[in-house]
Amino acid sequence: MDLKNMGAGWEALPPMSVGREKFGITYADGKLYAVGGTSWPPGWDISEAKDVLRSAEFLELRNVGAGWKQLPQMNTPRYGVGLVHADGKLFAIGGSLDSKDSYPTLRSVEFLDLKNVDAGWKEFPPLMEAMYGDGVAHVDGKLFVLSGKLRRNREDENHRCECLDLNDVNAGWKQLPLRWKSVKRASVITGDGKLLAIWDFDGNPRAVGELDLKNIGAGWENLTRLTPMEGFRKPWDSVVYADGNLFLFGGILDFSSPGSVECMRVSM
Template sequence: MEHILHAVRCQYLTPNFLREQMKNCDVLKKVPACREYLAQIFKDLTLHKKPVVKERTPNTRRVIYIAGGFLKHSLDVLEGYNVDEKTWTQHAKLIVPRSGLGGAFLKGMFYAVGGRNNSPDSRYDSDWVDRYNPVTDQWRACSPMSVPRNRVGVAVMDGLLYAVGGSAGAEYHNSVECYDPDHDSWSNVKPMHIKRLGVGVAVVNRLLYAIGGFDGTNRLNSVECYHPENDEWTMVSPMKCSRSGAGVANLGQYIYVVGGYDGTRQLNSVERYDTERDMWEHVSSVTIARSALSVTVLDGKLYAMGGYDGEHFLNIVEIYDPAKDTWEQGVPMTSGRSGHASAVSYHQCPIHCDHLDHNMSLEKPPS
């Protein structure tokens, strides 16, 4: 039995799931060797150790989804870029146009979180959360956040969706809340030390990092790290450059921060944080200085998409190869935009996620 268990990538299960299995599973109670194996994995996860095995990448269609954004007004578009076919495809529109939103895939669904509806006939910051099912090409409304969050940072950790910082009008948030998709509910966690609008977020080894942003007075170079075990934020080494509205994503042990705005100008500089050494270093710059771009990871490369260069809304896509420390041009987006959200889907929505849409109807936008 233990040999079968060793063939499973248990390192990518959540600590809560492992705890429940070790407590309640009758099979594990009868096979001590299996329980001890899972106990060691549980310990490594809670100590935030780097997994000893690589996460399996499904050999299926890979799509980068881009939602919302701003081009003269907030957008309701959802587009998918098929990396293998190098084509962009239009999908079902957002329920409400939004820019400054966050996005992430969780359990096969794409979540669009917060943002601002900045349209000719409507201007308001949003607490809305919508979920897109790639199989049915439909959006569903989820429970809203506790407060509106424009230019919010969004990340997934332990099967939960975290919404970090942002703003509601002139109120800048240091608050953080997390969403449980199985219960369609939000709960607050410990707030950050600093208020952050336009914050970048990333997760490495079950630690959530909040990077840079704007506190209402200054652009920030400070970085905080959230430990879910003790519900605490700790300060780590600051970036070399203060910036808000940067594109942020992680590759392995590194967190990359691309472009942004320093309070005077848009930036083309890129720096990366080594989470194991608590050190920052510069890497090759992007071609065009820009802020309010989105960055996502696919096949071990960074995709930096769109943004604003101080005069124009960009459709440019640049792809970074960390092995060569070089950027190359990708297939541009169908139109320029800034303040959009992006995330990667490797596969269709799992069957076990169908229950997420039960008893939920398509929603109409608020009046």
């Protein structure tokens, strides 16, 4: 949607080369990037395993008519991967090798230098612990990862935050204090010198936390608990920070309803 001409409504963009679920997506330098996820085959059955993807692609927003273009494939297929752009590179963080809950999650991290894409994806220092469905951010030269789950089939081992200084990569990832347990999903955004996070404990957005970037050693602080949103039976789709407010969108009632049109505003 063109915010200078909202009356024109939403405009459809070209579809990706493959349908993706629980994939990583980010924006940088006029392009949208999509990596990993899973692809449902035609006539899929929810009980069937899905193909986990290594593929990556991008869409140049100044030339959408050209459609999505392929990037080199990742070294590892990643379901529920965190994707972030930093220093001219794409970082694919964590995820799972398979869509089944019994499969372990990943510690591995890899990156693609957008100035030299032909070199392909390269290995990067692994996380201290495996993470799936994680929220990721790049702020002040540091990568932050907030776990959704450490093990997808273990509800009691899914609470963690790690940080890596891109100016001292060899030092590896460091753990930051985290005050919540049993987090199923996390979204992380930046705002007003802080990282803001939304935690999902049971399919509903439940808590807002903040990390002061001037004092990251103090760890995350609890800002507020959230009242479950009407109609939200599955995790939310998107979180946006604007003008001192958090806006939460999306979520689904069941597999027959594509999504909710509600939003929640949380004044900070």
